[in-house]
Amino acid sequence: NAGVTQTPKFRILKIGQSMTLQCTQDMNHNYMYWYRQDPGMGLKLIYYSVGAGITDKGEVPNGYNVSRSTTEDFPLRLELAAPSQTSVYFCASSQNTEAFFGQGTRLTVV
Amino acid sequence: QKEVEQNSGPLSVPEGAIASLNCTYSDRGSQSFFWYRQYSGKSPELIMFIYSNGDKEDGRFTAQLNKASQYVSLLIRDSQPSDSATYLCAGLGSSNTGKLIFGQGTTLQVKP
Numbered sequence: 001n002a003g004v005t006q007t008p009k010f011r012i013l014k015i016g017q018s019m020t021l022q023c024t025q026d027m028n029h030n031y032m033y034w035y036r037q038d039p040g041m042g043l044k045l046i047y048y049s050v051g052a053g054i055t056d057k058g059e060v061p062n063g064y065n066v067s068r069s070t071t072e073d074f075p076l077r078l079e080l081a082a083p084s085q086t087s088v089y090f091c092a093s094s095q096n097t098e099a100f101f102g103q104g105t106r107l108t109v110v
Numbered sequence: 111q112k113e114v115e116q117n118s119g120p121l122s123v124p125e126g127a128i129a130s131l132n133c134t135y136s137d138r139g140s141q142s143f144f145w146y147r148q149y150s151g152k153s154p155e156l157i158m159f160i161y162s163n164g165d166k167e168d169g170r171f172t173a174q175l176n177k178a179s180q181y182v183s184l185l186i187r188d189s190q191p192s193d194s195a196t197y198l199c200a201g202l203g204s205s206n207t208g209k210l211i212f213g214q215g216t217t218l219q220v221k222p
Binding site: 030031033035040041042043044045048049050056058059090092094096097098099101102103104 | 118
């Protein structure tokens, strides 16, 4: 099993550009999450989903959008990238117990 | 007020000592709590979870939950240099919302 797969691993984006961070899981988990982690800090919840077609805002949703059309996929969309969105992004999935994390995407906005 | 709070540290302990990591939470409805370990540049990995008041032991690790005080802790006995990492406390929101909130993490340094 691959678990949780995130792409890309690294990306440099110019201010104002848009991009989609991909996340897919093969564990048939209902719950999926997007977090960002700034240097020396914990994980801040951006958006989460409790099942296909259902998404909800987390602690820091501004500047991001998500969709959940299938159980497996939970892409995160950045519109009009800003330097404040420079961070490491983690996708995770769970069945309401242990959350399994992807390897992370290191995003730099310049 | 953050929903889950931790002292960011660093917490420094000598090898072989007990490391005590603490976490408080504000959502009284939260039912389950998790401790994750994160090495620098890596993804978090689960150490333990706890949802009942009291202690839960797994090898060198003991998680403690006090719902009345809204307090969660992790004790690491016989600390090893390989335990040096950031420890993240997380709480799962009430009513099966699925909302999993993390604290800011505590950096632990175990000195040989």
